[in-house]
Amino acid sequence: MDLESLTTTSGEWLRGSGPESAIVISSRIRLARNLAQFPFLTRADDGVRSEIETLLRSKIENLDSQCNLGYLDVGTLNDLDRQFLVERQLISRELAESHGSRGVGISEEENVSLMINEEDHLRMQVLRSGFALDDCWREINLIDDAIESEVTYAFSERWGYLTACPTNVGTGIRVSVMLHLPALVLTKEIQKVFQALQKISLAVRGLYGEGSQAMGDFYQISNQVTLGKSEEQVIAAIQDVVPNIIDYERRMRNELIKQNRQGLHDQVSRAYGILRNAQTISSEETMHLLSSVRMGIDLELIDGLDMSTINELFIQTQPAHLQKIQHEPLESAERNAVRASYLRRRLSAADAERN
């Protein structure tokens, strides 16, 4: 697989046209699996890691007929390429920062990524644009079954799938939904959402998973419990709660419009004006302004800009993406200038199309 080719495309899950995509960026399910014949990675030496990679890679490459996967040997990638894949949501920060033999199989549309030697031997992930957990589940289930028909997973009748960290034991499933909640943030109602989710044992995180800050008003909601419930029950818990949050965000957007349409229109338009004209801009400010513009598109306060363009810009203005696009390593100040220049170019192209 050619990693460079990814710089000219973007993941299908960013197309911004899935169900409820004005508020739900993407849906994701991942499964953690380990091979029965090898120790967990915490106890595996380099040789064992290498054996695991070779074996699982061959199984992944056998799946080709099903999902057209390309394979990347993450162990031989440089820091920038690994960071690029993290920004793109194709590998986890853990896989990027780990050591030894490891890799990832990625489907052409970037909906599927199968990581080898992350925290577990195998971490499978399926992504979809919008609120589409059923589709994710259907696809990941097929992949899981296909691999399981070839290998023996570490499984206990009592505990279920065994995993390196006890928090994943049982189903090994993590179901998550990435939500864009600017109105709940603006109205400070977001704290109530956090409290409600905590009570039903769901976790809230930022754009880049565990420990990351919620930038640009993006919140990832996911299950914490993997044991004692079926996969379907875990999915259903998220599926039940997300429509309430969507509805809450929607009501707050309408409330903001009702209270001060002009003020909101002004905020959104100024955000666009700055993104369209700045000569230097930080990643954080970019996320913040893109978030405003994204809500503005949904509320029809901005014409002629596609949600997919804005979704792409969230990813493509990240540090590693800019360096890949620019074909050179860039210091933070250089990145801010390249980011501004990239935003001007993309938004002026969109502008030209609009006229």
Added chain:
Amino acid sequence: MDLESLTTTSGEWLRGSGPESAIVISSRIRLARNLAQFPFLTRADDGVRSEIETLLRSKIENLDSQCNLGYLDVGTLNDLDRQFLVERQLISRELAESHGSRGVGISEEENVSLMINEEDHLRMQVLRSGFALDDCWREINLIDDAIESEVTYAFSERWGYLTACPTNVGTGIRVSVMLHLPALVLTKEIQKVFQALQKISLAVRGLYGEGSQAMGDFYQISNQVTLGKSEEQVIAAIQDVVPNIIDYERRMRNELIKQNRQGLHDQVSRAYGILRNAQTISSEETMHLLSSVRMGIDLELIDGLDMSTINELFIQTQPAHLQKIQHEPLESAERNAVRASYLRRRLSAADAERN
């Protein structure tokens, strides 16, 4: 004279093409005169005021062959129209806020305005784009002579021209130059300029004369002394000092570019982006942002925008101008929306021409 027609034009002095017009907006000379046969206005009743207006108006209308003056009866104008003329620099705030018979003769190009019954019986003003005090002096001198050939001014051999306020006695001249000094403000060097001017008895004021705040980095420098010096000496004092200030501002602009070209480019571009996109904007923010853009044009950080467009926008986004353009009275919040809409329209038209 039809006041409405002024809403579709702008003063010649805004064309931004006079000498040093990147830094000097305009040059102005005014002369204060009183008629010997009448008491000063502080002691004139309504009947006397009316007599003065009738007499001076006829003399002004006789000047027509020379400067094609239109006459406005300020006493019968409503508040909005008077404020409009103040914003346009055609009448003083004093004339607007005074009472009884009063008026102004205005030349077609708005370079000449002759106010009757302001603080003195007659206040003559000549304006020019850029640094052009000699032209102002030549023209105002001709007008003064032409009127003096028809009337008897209050004049004392010992004191010179007599005026209602002793600060104007002697020559009755006020020579002023409106400077745009954003780099001296940004680098905080402006205080040194103030101190130096104070030492040589020159006054510094804002865009709208005495008591007004310096908005948008505009500073009006003028003489305070009118007695004991000839008109030429007063003009020479300003003519001597202004090139130093121009040079100082120019050096600070270059210094800013040298120290942080990108930062300055960013500031200027964001200012443009906000003006081009905002949905509501105050007069103060507009002045501040236009000031950045104006410097940006001079420093070639912004292409394709004319200095004259920006000069016009400073005047046309003032409250009374917006209400005249919109043909209705507007509350402050409404003005902010109309101002933003006007800026978007003007700047998008300039944008379209550029492409």
